[in-house]
Every structure is written in structure tokens, then in C-alpha cells.
Amino acid sequence: MSENALFELRNARLGYENTTVLEARDFTFSKSGVYALLGPNGSGKTTLLRALAGLHRPSRGHILLDGLKIYRGIRGPAAVETRRRMTLVAQSPVIFDASLLYNVAYGLRIRGVGAATAAERARAAIDKVGLAGLEHRNALHLSGGEAQRAAIARAIVLKTGIVLLDEPTGNVDVENTAIIESIIRDVSERAGVTIIFSTHSRRQAQRLANHAVHFARGRLKLESPDRPAGYLWDS
């Protein structure tokens, strides 16, 4: 295991029932940095993100986080601790039928953070994603772009070291795309944070990421992982 390795896919096969979506014989995501997962629909980007989040079990092989298997089922303190190191924002985020403030504070409250502190931190995160003033609105009544930003606020408020984003701008307009990209940039500047996001847009990957992972015919290919960011896009 490399010192700098965060996620390691070892002979991993991901799929559903008898269908293989993605195979990775030996693939590593390093600590820190922003990874863009690029590939067409159905290439396995979402499946990989779910597997990294511990929600999808490889049908063969292993995915390791800091050298330890990620998928050990959802039960047990170790599994919970692993999940609490990261957050995953889905492409179509699922919003709880409750206020925006409740939604954003949820992850803090289940970690045992007090109500007042959780509310204060949630308000700051809501402000950061540009939704200040909507704290008490039922989050189900937010627009698509607002809901996406709410889901991102719900993730960034936790200040986890790993942030997984599944097509964070896939369903939003240009204005919301700019806001979301600005938030991702902001989060990526925090020390020690690793962001892995999927996108169809090579331009967006160029704007945000310093590593690009291509999904081609069910396999992963990393573009120059150890080179400076600018180099990746020149070839």
C-alpha cells in the first residue's frame, strides 16, 4: 500500500446481479486533490461512487480505504466510522420532508452535536451555498438547483475529509452550475480534503479537477495522477 493511497481498488468488479459494470484490477485514488470521473451514461461512475461510499459491495475483489476494506456491511461501529469519514451527494439528491435547516443539520445531529451548535453550523453552510433566508422553508419545496445546493450544504457542513459528488451539476442551470463549482473549489482548498466527482463535461473536469479518471469499456484509466494539474489537459 502506498503511503499516499486513500482508496485502493484491488481486482474489484462492480455490478448488479450477473452484469459487470466496472472492473479495476489495481487502481488508487491518492489523498488530497480533486478527481473527476469522466464517462458516458452507464459506464459505472455512480456505481463506483456508491461503492466508495460503502453502499455497494464489489461482486469480486476489494475496495480499501487507508488499507482497510470499505464494505463490511452497514452494521457495526467500524462501518459507521468509515461512512462518517465521507459524504456522498447523489445526482438527484433525496431531500428529507422537513425544513432546510433540519436537512442540513441532520448529519451533525446524528453525530451527537447539540441542537444550538448544529443549527449555527447549518446556518453557516446554508449561507455558503447561497440559500440564506430559506432555513425554515420545507426543503421539498426548493427548486432543483436549490435542492442540489441544499444537498451540498448538508454534505459540506460535516467537514469530512472525503466528499463524493455524483454529477453535482447534472440537473441544474448555468447559474446554479457556477455557484456549485465555486463551492467545490472552496471545499477543495481545505487542507487534506479529497473530492471525487462524476461529470459528463470535460471542460468542467478541467476547471475543477487535478486528476481525471476515464471510464472506458468498463475499465478505469487515470490521467497522469502525479503530474501538475495543468499537464493533464494538454495531452
Next chain:
Amino acid sequence: MGLLSESISSAIALIANCEPEVMSAVGTSLIVSVNSTLLAALAGVPAGFYFGTHNFRGKSILTASLHTLTAMPTVVVGLIAYSAFTARGPLGGMSMLYTRTAMVFGLFLLIIPLMTSLSLAATQSIHTGIRDTALTLGATPFQAAMAVFREGRFAYLTAVATCFGRSIGEVGVAMMLGGNIKGVTRTMTTALALETEKGEFPVAVALGMILLVIALCVNALLHFLKARSERI
């Protein structure tokens, strides 16, 4: 029309004067239906939640059986409970026949399939992503289950209200297990049937009006809770 309008004005007077016979039937109805609904909610909602969130062998047979049992005629439920409580039945030694306890038990048997079935449907209607979302935000399996449960809270409340309505409006089980004993096991519905048969329309109309008001109050409470929750 004259008979109905006369009955309504007499009924209003009966209600305003808190006529003991009417109030006794109202009290008995509320006691047996609230208790049977509470018991059914305590058993049926968690059961429906479990069936809705877990996959196991025989689940489809169980679901089909539940749906079938919701349509079981009340007199059949009454007959089953009666055969248990009668002197020669397995629970005959407890001397519970023609008591409120027997009525609560019978009504519980009547509404438990409906409560479980509605709770199962409510759980299945909740977005499957709720649990995964809670897990990705760091929830333990129990916290994730609670997130799903919270999401379905109004559907579960609606299930409880529906079952309460079925319980309080029921005649067959109340008659067979309660025996319609005045002041003891006479409910609004059994009294209403009896008074109508006797031609005592004002009492019957008064009981009918109270039943409607109770149904209205339960629905108004549900709407109030939902509206208040949406404002939070």
C-alpha cells in the same frame, strides 16, 4: 324530511343536555375504539415498517394474506373472537365475553391487518433513497431506519386514523362480543342500530351526529399536524 328535521332538533337538545344514555354510549365507543386502535398501532405500525424495509422468504404470501384479511367481514372476526371467549372456548375461563375487554380484543383483531397493511404500503411509498441518504450522512442503521420512519409519519398517522374510524364505526364485533348491554358495552353504533329499530330517531340521529363530529375532529387534527409540520 319533516321526521329528519324534527329528529335533528331533538338530537341537538339531547346532546346539549348531555343525555346520560347518549353520553354512556359515546364513552364506551371511545374507550374501546381508542384502546383497540392504540394496541393495533403499537403492533401493526412497527410490523408494517419491518415488512416494508426487509426482504425475506414468504413476504409476498404474507402481503397477499394481509390484503385478504383487511376485507374479512366483521361478523367473521366477531365469530372467531366469540368462539375464543365463549365458555367452551380456549379463553372461556377468563369470563371476558360481553365485556369491554372482549370488545377491544375483537376490534384489535379486526383492524390489525388493515393497520399493518396500510403501514406496509406507507413504508414502501417512501423514497428508497431516504435510507441511503441517511447512511451517507453518517447514520447508524437504526438512525437510518428512524429517518425512513420520520418520512412516513403522516402516512402512519393516516393509517391510525383510518383504523380508528373503522373501529369506532363497527357494529358486528361490538354486538357479538359486547352484547349491547346498556351502560356497559353499548356503543354508539350498537345503540344507533337499536334506537333506529325501536323508532327512537332523535337518539339515533344524535349518535350519528356525534360519530360524524368525531370523524371530522380526527381528520382536522391530521390536517393541523401536517400543516404545522410543513411550516417548520
